[in-house]
Amino acid sequence: MTENLFSNLEPLGFSEFFKAQLADFDPAQNALGRIVFQHSGFFDVMLSLDEVRPAFLSGRIKHLTRARSKMPAAGDWVIMGKDKGDQLPILSILQRSSELKRKVPDRTPSQILAANIDFVFIVHSADASFSMNRLEKHCYVAEHSRINYAIILNKTDLCPETAERLKLIKEKFTGKTVIPLDSVNKKGYEELAPLFIPRQTSVFIGPSGAGKSTIINNLCGREVLKTGAIRERDLQGRHTTTTRKIIILPNGHLIMDTPGIKLVFFDETLTDMEKFQIIRETALTCRFTNCKHLTEPDCAVKKAVEAGEIPEDLYLSWMKYSGK
Structure with a gap:
């Protein structure tokens, strides 16, 4: 029975690393699942490809887990009690294989954005909104988290200076994979394909309006995320990713899509409208x-x-x- 349970979880990224922690796991008393969304102490947890259950923090875990960095996060594998109600109490968290985290000024420890992430795709647009300063900050998040990453320079069809920008990025991030994409004409995707390893989990991060949702839709071959336009006048992007789920590509690779994974950066390169857009995205949660x-x-x-x-x-x- 336990083996069958684990086999149901393998398509969600469950591996031997996590299985080794479950010597005393009792499937008759407990449920095992992966958090795909978190907000204010409540969670959506996937128990299989076909089942998502709401969950909450048990009194025990609240008492034992006081540090914010040790609280459950999107991507965590958790053990829950099997109650009669619809919501399941989270009893414990399995040890993480990785933590996507960012350093928040004047706060210790770092803020956990997502757990058990194998790869990070950092998406920036090649158009007039491009900022090397912002790109460096996003790359630092992956480097600080010790998670491998690739840089996607999207919307190359809108930028006559694409070659120059690619050269600057490759010089700055020596040894890293940098892929130019034209999502409208679907050019460059063949270079992305080898990075999507079956049953590994990735996240896409980058500025609003960089085209992350369009890229994911193209990878899936259908619209799984809504996309929004950018007004050319002020390059103000509309927040378009509001779903709360794990997206599974045709080859079995998992992309964690959740509004909870946010990177709030403000610097002199942003217009007021771009700064306001970041606040609007935060307000969605x-x-x-x-x-x-x-x-x-x-x-x-x-x-x-x-x-x-x-x-x-x-x-x-x-x-x-x-x-x-």
């Missing part, structure tokens, strides 16, 4: 869809301001701009 970002509980924007991730003066400017 607020507890309430009609959150006014003032005194509501579990407001993701206010939490980011308190944590120093969003500058307070920028938050006030955004509130004024939004008419709130």
